[in-house]
Amino acid sequence: MTAENLHKIDTSKLDEIINQYGGKKSNLIAILQKVQEVYRYLPEDAMIYIGTKMEGLSPATVFGVATFYAQFSLEPKGKYEVKVCDGTACHVRGSMPVLTAIKARLDLKDGQMTTNDGLFSLETVSCLGACGLAPVVVINGKVYPQMTSDAIKIVLDTLLKEEA
Numbered sequence: 001m002t003a004e005n006l007h008k009i010d011t012s013k014l015d016e017i018i019n020q021y022g023g024k025k026s027n028l029i030a031i032l033q034k035v036q037e038v039y040r041y042l043p044e045d046a047m048i049y050i051g052t053k054m055e056g057l058s059p060a061t062v063f064g065v066a067t068f069y070a071q072f073s074l075e076p077k078g079k080y081e082v083k084v085c086d087g088t089a090c091h092v093r094g095s096m097p098v099l100t101a102i103k104a105r106l107d108l109k110d111g112q113m114t115t116n117d118g119l120f121s122l123e124t125v126s127c128l129g130a131c132g133l134a135p136v137v138v139i140n141g142k143v144y145p146q147m148t149s150d151a152i153k154i155v156l157d158t159l160l161k162e163e164a
Contacts, residue, residue, distance in 0.1 A: 009039075009043050009045045009046045009049065011049060013038060014035065014046055014049055014050065014053070015053070017031055017034045017035060017038070018031060018050065018053060018054060020034070021034075023053075023054055023055070025054055025055070025056045025057050028050075028054070028057065028061075028062065028065055029065065029069070031050065031054075032047075032050075032062070032065065032066055032072060033071070035050070036071075036072060036073065039076075040073075040076060040077040040078070040079070041073040041074060041075055041076045041077050042066050042072055042073065042074055044074070047059060047062045047063055047066060048062075050062050051063075075113060075114065076114055076118060076121075077114060077121040078114050078115060078118055078119050078120040078121035079118065079119050079120070080119060080120045080121070080139055080140055080159055081121050081123075081139065081140055082102060082120055082121065082122045082123070082137065082138075082139050083123055083124075083125050083128065083137065083138045083139075084098060084099045084102065084122070084123070084124050084125070084135075084137050085124075085125055085126075085127060085128040085130070085134070085135060085136045085137070085138075086099070086124045086125070086126065087125075087126055087127035087128070087131065087134075088131075089131035089132075089134040089135075090128075090131070090134040090135040090136055091135075092134075093134040093135045093146075094135050094148070095134070095135035095136075095147075097148075097149050098135055098137060098147045098148065098149055098152050099122075099124060100149070101149035101150075101152050101153055102122055102137075102152055102156065103122065105152075105153050105156050105157075106120050106122065106156065108122060119160075119163060120156075128143075130143060130145065133145030133146060134146070135147050137152060137155075139155070139159070
């Protein structure tokens with residue numbers, strides 16, 4: 001199964017989310033956050049549905065909001081969101097070899113962000129605010145300090161075992 005067909009939208013679920021926020025266009029960001037929580041990204045069909053369903057909005061407006069804010073993803077994200085810091089402290093202390101080890105272990109090709117099975121997404125971020133712990137990797141909100149290429153392989157292998 002490829003990342004493109006992991007999710008089909010459930011309009012009843014979308015209606016539930018819209019109603020939870022009173023269907024108010026002022027709550028669009030909260031609605032999109034909830035939709036992304038459900039699907040792990042913002043499916044195009046979901047954004048079109050929201051734009052046509054909510055009064056005073058258009059699909060173009062929904063797309064505009066979704067693409068303006070960095071918190072939203074238009075591409076499917078994995079069950080495990082892996083963020084590698086490449087800020088100055090992390091870079092100087094070896095974040096790039098850690099990133100390379102992650103790509104190799106997860107078999108991610110250049111430009112590929114999510115594994116084919118949809119389990120892992122990888123992104124490089126400018127700063128995670130943990131410079132004293134550099135280099136840092138965060139997986140689903142859990143901070144892994146002072147990472148090395150060998151240490152990150154152990155972390156990933158542990159997560160893969162849990163999935164088996």
